[in-house]
Amino acid sequence: MKVTVVGAGAVGASCAEYIAIKDFASEVVLLDIKEGYAEGKAMDLMQTASLNGFDTKITGTTGDYSKTAGSDICVITSGIPRKPGMTREELIGINAGIVKSVSSSLVEHSPNTILIVVSNPMDTMTYLVHKTTGLPKNRIIGMGGALDSARFKYRLAEALGAPISDVDGMVIGGHSDKGMVPLTRLATRNSVPVTAFISEERLEQVKEDTKVGGATLTKLLGTSAWYAPGAAVSGLVQAIACDQKKIYPCSTFLEGEYGLSDICIGVPVVLGRDGIEKVVEIDLTDAEKNHMSESADGVSATNELLEL
């Protein structure tokens, strides 16, 4: 199993590290445009192999896509992150050009690859990749919901005073400060609805904290987060590489599911060796449907800014 990660910055390197530590891939190639940067990150990571006990071979390259040839899975993290006070949508001007050229180079060298899009604004970048690469929709996956759901579980556990392993919950919708739809109604603590333990008011606070999870970290760090994003991407890569058939909320091109069309947005999907093997349709309440529809309007408005 060969995995390429484009962008050897904070998220790309974290993602490569988690993939290596989980030791399911034979090879990870890191590619960046900054001279020597991917080579340096790869060497540093390889020097953790004997310490962390993995055999995954990590190599780095400055812009040489021939080194990525034959990748089963490619992850796109190249592009600029936001600074405090910015929205993800403001990154479109620079990141659209980067994502378009990177995805085309990746597909040229690995025509059978599955692409995972991470660069922001992620749903719109996933849509761009869908419109420009010609890959089938099951092989284009946007990562956002896996991360947002991890943050939701963190906030739920905090509110419940429970271990995170006891908590389950999912966030669908757009990966944006306003667009996320944390499904509080379906959140559980060891199969018991969380409303048995906390008030609706506290749950509303959990929801709001989850939606601004990325912005909160950006304010603290001066740039956006990387550990949880890297771990979330590695989870998706592992689900595909190991044909796990796990359900993750991912951004995917919809053709009528959830009443939405011609858009990439976060919905639960089954991930296996063919990438997105199924979109799972949950019965939403009218209020949840409204949130989803508002979220889709936001993503579509950003998509309009693309020059396709």
Ligand SMILES: NC(=O)c1ccc[n+]([C@@H]2O[C@H](COP(=O)([O-])OP(=O)(O)OC[C@H]3O[C@@H](n4cnc5c(N)ncnc54)[C@H](O)[C@@H]3O)[C@@H](O)[C@H]2O)c1
């Ligand atoms: N979808 C998500 O959940 C999620 C989570 C975290 C970050 N992000 C996004 O991921 C992106 C990367 O974030 P980061 O913190 O790693 O940024 P970073 O600045 O640390 O790393 C980005 C890297 O991309 C490289 N790069 C730029 N243009 C390139 C090109 N044309 N080809 C190859 N490499 C190129 C840069 O040299 C840099 O090393 C940002 O757009 C950020 O908003 C998304």
Ligand SMILES: O=C(O)C[C@H](O)C(=O)O
């Ligand atoms: O918040 C950001 O801009 C980065 C990423 O989308 C995140 O949610 O951490």
